[in-house]
Amino acid sequence: MKTQVGIIGAGPSGLILSQLLHLQGIESVVLERKTLDYVLTRIRAGVLEQGCVDLLHEAEVHQRMDKEGFPHDGFEIAFRGATHRVDLKGLTGGTGVMVYGQTEITRDLIEARKAAGGTIIEEAEVTGVEGAETDNPVIHYKKDGRDYTLTCDFVAGCDGYHGASRKSIPANLLKTFEKVYPFGWLGIMSETRPASDELIYTRHERGFALCSMRHEKLSRHYIQCSLDDKVEDWSDDRFWDELKRRLPENVADTLETGPSIEKSIAPLRSFVCETMRHGRLFLAGDAAHIVPPTGAKGLNLAASDIYFLSRGLIDFYKNGSMAGLDAYAGKALRRVWMAERFSWWMTSLLHNFPETGGFGSRMQDAELDYLFGSQAAMTSLAENYVGLPYE
Template sequence: MRVQVAIIGAGPSGLILGQLLAKAGIDAVILEAHTPDYVLGRIRAGVLEQVCIDLLDEAGVGERMHREGLPHHGIELLIGGLRHRIDLHGLTGGKQVMIYGQTELTRDLMDARAKAGLATVYEAKEVAVSGFDTDHPRVSYLKDGVRHEIACDFIAGCDGFHGVCRASVPKESLRTFERVYPFGWLGLLSDTPPVCDELIYAKSERGFALCSMRSHTRSRYYVQVPLTEKVENWSDDRFWDELRARLDAPAAAALVTGPSLEKSIAPLRSFVAEPMRFGRMFLAGDAAHIVPPTGAKGLNLAASDVRTLGHALIAFYGGSTDGIERYSERCLRRIWKAERFSWWMTNLLHRFPDTPPFEQRALEAELDYVVHSLAGRTTLAENYVGLPFED
């Protein structure tokens, strides 16, 4: 097979890139190690930045998102039993975020790709990339016991943190930065109405909690737990009791409980790999970076990467190499700002087991400044809705 671009990974970043390239008439194939049902079964992010919303519109897959998604103009910080609303819309000149689950977004992208008859190979095993340091990169994979090879102009590594693309880069060519946090988020998904119309980020003596949602009838809740905790130790009743104990009285009274549809513990980490371009192979999304979910940046950063990459590849086939040459630089500038914001939010809102008393009081003072200062609220709001692109 010969294509212009081989995309490894059929998560949101790979699918968005495929859609952008298809609209520009660029021939691309997507390889995915798992089945479509497995990809759709991954419970992930649900908060979309304005720039991500705009990108999905550009890709031609935003119709259902606008029809069924929940626009949010603010978030609530619950600190010391008191709520403080951050007016995202008012503080950022009319920007917003959209609550629309990653599963639904992925489904929209899959449906659009299938409708257009574009090539996606699911259950592609033993994927290997080679020649990306030459003008003739190649990708091989095993499907139904048969080895296949793809010749291409470029490889897009959208294959996640444990994918083959970053792992294929010589170690001496890669620099990584990592911060592992001493706790995780225990998450529960339930078919119950959200406790609030907006997200509640709660900092309590018992630890962090987040009240989120996927729709008017489906809620997603999280509580901070030690890394040593096991999900099997948490019955639904125990989870609901712990969440209620971390909320203020009105939210605790309004909380509607029910059986869990899914329950899991996600560890928190910050990770960046530099650079993100290796000859004719590019890393995007989780293949290049991980953020703690506190700032709602994971999916949005992946979308930002493939926006930059998609435009760069389209420009290349139009005669300009500037986009691909500056891809890593442009992405990393945005990534590090999002990493800083997510790290900052995580430090402010969580209880760390070994924080000295002085540092703890200093963090409390900073949080007090953020919620009571126009400058502090504006900084939080601008970062939360997503910084503008610097093209």
């Protein structure tokens, strides 16, 4: 097969890129290792920056989000048994966030690509990218036990941390950075009323907790746990009991509990591959960077990558200019590192770090006391949470 842009991965970043290119008359083929039904079972984040919301509008997949999503003007931080509200709109001059699940975004994008006759090849396992430094790179993949090739002008690697895209870049050219945190998040999804109208982040002596939601009858809750913990060690009752211990009493007393419909443990880490471009191969999303979920930046960073990459590709096909593509990595990385910094700061502020001891714990307490008493500090938090400008 031949196409203009070969896209590896049918997650949100790959599908948004394919949709944006289609609207500009640019052909693409999306290769996905799993089935699309499997892709839609992945439980991921749901807090969208305004920039991500705007990009979904540009991609013309915003109708259901506008109808069913939940605009949030703020969130709460629980500390020493009390909650402190971060007024996002008030502190940023009118900008909030949108709560709409990543699974629903993916569903909307798949339906849009199918309606437009877009090509998504399921169960296509990419084995490598050849000729990235030429004008016609080739993606090699396997499907149904047979070998295939997809020749294209450009390759977008949107296939996640474990995908083949980054592995296709020569190891001596890769420049990576990583920080692994000494804990994970145990999360459950339940068909219960959310704990609050807004997200609640909790710093507690027993560990971090987060009360989130997908809609008025679907809640997502997390607690900090040991990396040695296993999902089967945590019954629903044990999880709810532990979550209540970490929440302020007034929240715990009204918390609606129920059977989990999904339960998992996610380790926390930060990762950046600064080699986001190799010839005509471009990395985007989790293929290039991972952030701890504390700052709600994973999907939003993928969206900003696609913002820059789509504009570079559109400029090439409309005007024959490589300027946007040449600038892609620099623009994307500037925003990546700022989001990494914010996610690291939020994680460091709200979690228990056994190795820091009493001094480190007192520093976290002092930081929170300062935050709640400083308009400037709260504004900085709000500006980063709602998302820094793309340009």
